[in-house]
Amino acid sequence: MPKLGDRVVVWVGAPLLGAGAGWLLRYVVGWATTLPWTPFEGPLRLIESIPPTAFTIGAVVVGVVAGLVLAAIADEYTVKIVIDDQRVSIAHRSSRQELPRSAVALAFLDAKHLVLLGHDTEELVRQGGDLPRPRPLAEAFQAHGYPWRAEGDPHREEFRRWADGHPDLADAAHAYLRARARALEKGDDRDAEQLRQELARLGVAVREEDKRQFWRHAGRGAEEAET
Known part of the structure; x- marks a missing residue:
């Protein structure tokens, strides 16, 4: 996952669309220069003066290259998930996570995130994208025997809005949550994910809604997080 057919559509379709756009460009330029007034009239007439064959070939090549670049960007942001009877691996951009089947107690979708829970209710994976x-x-x-919950997060009601200095959280957890709030504000998803993993080691599960963070105690590190 994603299905091979979907990736083929992206990698073949985007360059073809780019090529088509390049082929149509000369007609668009020619039409624009016939208007009584048009912005960039000088550059447009310069483009129109290029020999038709050379212009069409160049525009199609540029369109294909632009399509390939867009396909590569789309592919990079696609979450790639491989599931079998022994393990599940999740790759997104430069990060990769792999978990044995025995470690996963529950899988579900929470809004736009895939969440995998461990046997102590800890969040092993919270993957967006x-x-x-x-x-x-x-x-x-x-199909591979993983417990799947269609109703979403069974612990959703346990999450509380994070307030800096809340006495139920350790100072270390507050420090990570402050850093994560800054990362979310800047849109630094990679840093936010690393900080989520650090919080998980402290026994704190965290999720966000519109950059607001919500947390709950989870896992064997929960007692340490409360001290």
């Missing part, structure tokens, strides 16, 4: 469609994703986990 361009995920596969919900139904094929659920079917893939279920």
Whole structure:
């Protein structure tokens, strides 16, 4: 996952669309220069003066290259999930996580995130991004025997809005949450994910809504997080 067919559509379709746009560009330029007034009239007439064959070939090549660049960007942001009877691996941009089947107690979708819980209710994975469609994703986990919960997070009601200095959290957890709040504000998803993992080691699960953070105690590190 994502399905091979979806990736083929992106890698073939985007360059073809780019090529088509390049081929049509000369007609668009020619039409624009016939208008009584048009912005950039000088550059447009300069483009129109290029020999038709050379212009069409150049525009199509540029369109194909632009399509390939867009396909590469789309592919980079797509979350790639491989599931079998022994393990599940999740790759997104430069990060990769792999978990043995025995470590996963529950899998579900929480809004736009795939969440995998461990046997102590700790969040092993909370992956956002361009995920596969919900139904094929659920079917893939279920086909390999992973417990899947269609109703979403069973611990959702346990999450509380984070307030700096809350006495139920350790100073270390507050420090990570402050740093994570700054990362979310800047849109630094990679740093936010690293800080989420550090909080998980302290026994704190964290999720966000519109850059607001919500937390709950989870896992064997929970007692340490409360001290």
